[in-house]
Amino acid sequence: MVIAFLVDIEFLWGFQARIAGLSKTSPSFYYPPPSTILGALSEAIARKNYLGEREGKKLIPLLSQDLLAIGFRAKNYIPLKYEDLNKIITVRKVGAKDVKTKKNIQIMAPHPLYLDKSFDSPARGKTILSTLDCNPPIIRFFIVFREGRVVFNDKDIKIDEDCFWRIHRLGSKESRISTINVIKISSPEMLTGRVSTTFSFPLLDGLVPLFEKTGSWEQEWYINPFEIGAYDEKENPITNYMLGEKIVPFKVPILRGVLNIPEYVLEFKGDLAAYKYDGEVVIGRW
Numbered sequence: 001m002v003i004a005f006l007v008d009i010e011f012l013w014g015f016q017a018r019i020a021g022l023s024k025t026s027p028s029f030y031y032p033p034p035s036t037i038l039g040a041l042s043e044a045i046a047r048k049n050y051l052g053e054r055e056g057k058k059l060i061p062l063l064s065q066d067l068l069a070i071g072f073r074a075k076n077y078i079p080l081k082y083e084d085l086n087k088i089i090t091v092r093k094v095g096a097k098d099v100k101t102k103k104n105i106q107i108m109a110p111h112p113l114y115l116d117k118s119f120d121s122p123a124r125g126k127t128i129l130s131t132l133d134c135n136p137p138i139i140r141f142f143i144v145f146r147e148g149r150v151v152f153n154d155k156d157i158k159i160d161e162d163c164f165w166r167i168h169r170l171g172s173k174e175s176r177i178s179t180i181n182v183i184k185i186s187s188p189e190m191l192t193g194r195v196s197t198t199f200s201f202p203l204l205d206g207l208v209p210l211f212e213k214t215g216s217w218e219q220e221w222y223i224n225p226f227e228i229g230a231y232d233e234k235e236n237p238i239t240n241y242m243l244g245e246k247i248v249p250f251k252v253p254i255l256r257g258v259l260n261i262p263e264y265v266l267e268f269k270g271d272l273a274a275y276k277y278d279g280e281v282v283i284g285r286w
Helices: 034-048 053-057 059-066 161-165 237-243
Strands: 003-011 067-074 077-085 092-097 104-109 123-131 138-145 149-152 155-158 177-186 189-191 193-197 207-214 216-223 247-254 263-268 272-277 280-285
Touching (some): 003 161, 034 216, 067 247, 138 280
Antiparallel strands (some): 003 138, 067 138
16 A cells, blocks of 8 residues: 655754765755655664664665655755865874885874874765744655664564654754654545646656646756665665766756745656646656
8 A cells, every 4th residue: 555754844054964975075965865855764664673783774775776756956045055164083004104114004083193194184065054033944745665674683664654754854964953743644636637736756667757837946966865775895876876877967946035945846657657746747657
């Protein structure tokens, strides 16, 4: 049975979710990537079911397999991408010149004798969310699952409202959020043909974007939330992103004013579908 959730999340200031594979000064996104949302949900499920951090990471591919649609939109804010300087500690092996012999050596940083190799101050990408109505910035997610459950270590785990209430960040550890509303939707209405949506949508095969009805839209490349594989040394989502594999462009709405809600008209065919609840429409797969 198809099950969906409409989730409103309140940000403290914004988020940090930098583009993988670029330099240390890589920019952020307009929205937290869908894989970040699935990661936050898997962490909440892992804590609820007393799983460890390593085991909890294995939930992400299982959620991806059950995922039918995911979309998001800003309710009351404008996303502003920027970069600022951050002092970071180097925790890895680095090359240095020995203070006595001046020969090239390998050290483990941070190291008290090699402070220049132990710290760095790159400009790191962040996205601050500027509210339009004096309330905290709020993002809305529309997520649809095929069954709303995953089987992990022979344990049947249900995805329910409590899992979304437990989410506490989207992105880096500084990207603090609070869930303020969760609606569980049993058997959302399914649409075909031509539809209009105010949510982000993936440009999958079979989908034809027709025109921007209102507002402003941008395009970002995310890890394909429907094809997230296992996190191992041979293949993982970060490696795929850097190689340009298993990624998909998303059309994302950019709110410019409270009265100018972005809306897009599109058509789709094949194994794609749209799901509707209370006037909200999200695009995904069967």
